[in-house]
Amino acid sequence: MKLSVLLCTILLLAAAAPVFAQSNAEDVDMVQSAFGKDKKALMSAYLQVPAKDSVAFWKLYDEYESKRKELGKKRISLLQDYAAxxxxxxxxxxxxxxxxxxxxxxxxxxxxxxxxxxxSGVLGGVNAAKMFQLEVYLQTRTRLAIMENIPFIGELNSQQKAPNQ
Structure with a gap:
């Protein structure tokens, strides 16, 4: 079950990668919001936070996600600058x-x-490491999906100059 949720999320992220490059700020907010919700459900299924820690964990998680999304918006802005x-x-x-x-x-x-x-203070070191292992994995997969859709510097120019084969 956990694996199927993870795979579905990865497929969703890969399919949504081209959306990250759109220039409309409202679209950026919408994608960020949807990603946070999907990711929160994934975290919930993966971590299975004990009931006694649940309120403290989710409050901290929402705080973390807010800051992470701001960094994500900056990354998207950099991609938009590159495209422009x-x-x-x-x-x-x-x-x-x-x-x-x-x-x-x-x-x-x-x-x-x-x-x-x-x-770590809320969940203990092992569960905090588990959470960030998933976090870094999702961020890496998302970045990979985006990078696969972005040309390398000069790539388009060299393709335009290449003779038709």
């Missing part, structure tokens, strides 16, 4: 986008570390 500048990407713009991406990755790591300590 792709055809005329200068060295300076590429450097700025790369540094912003590295910063965003660092912010995710800081968030994970900070909240791991908080979740």
């Amino acid at each position: 500048q792709y055809n005329n990407l200068s060295s300076q713009e590429a450097t700025k986008l790369a540094e912003s991406s590295f910063s965003n990755d660092g912010d995710y790591t800081s968030l994970y570390k900070s909240y791991f300590k908080k979740f």
Whole structure:
């Protein structure tokens, strides 16, 4: 049962990946909201939080998700910037986008570390590790699905110049 829920969520995320690149801010909010709800149900099925810890855990989880979604919006904004500048990407713009991406990755790591300590206090270290193992897995799968739909720098230009075969 747990595996089927995980697989369904992964398929949903993979199918939704192109939506992440849309420029409409309302669409971003909608995707973020839907992802949070689906993810919350997945966390609930996977962790099976004891009733005595449930209120504290879900309050902390909602706080964490709010901060994670803000980082997700920044990541989406970076993708939108990349898409908008792709055809005329200068060295300076590429450097700025790369540094912003590295910063965003660092912010995710800081968030994970900070909240791991908080979740450990509520769930214990093993369950907190279990939660973040799933969290990092879902984030990695989502990033992979997005990256598979984004051309590498210069890729479109080289395809346009390639002779028809």
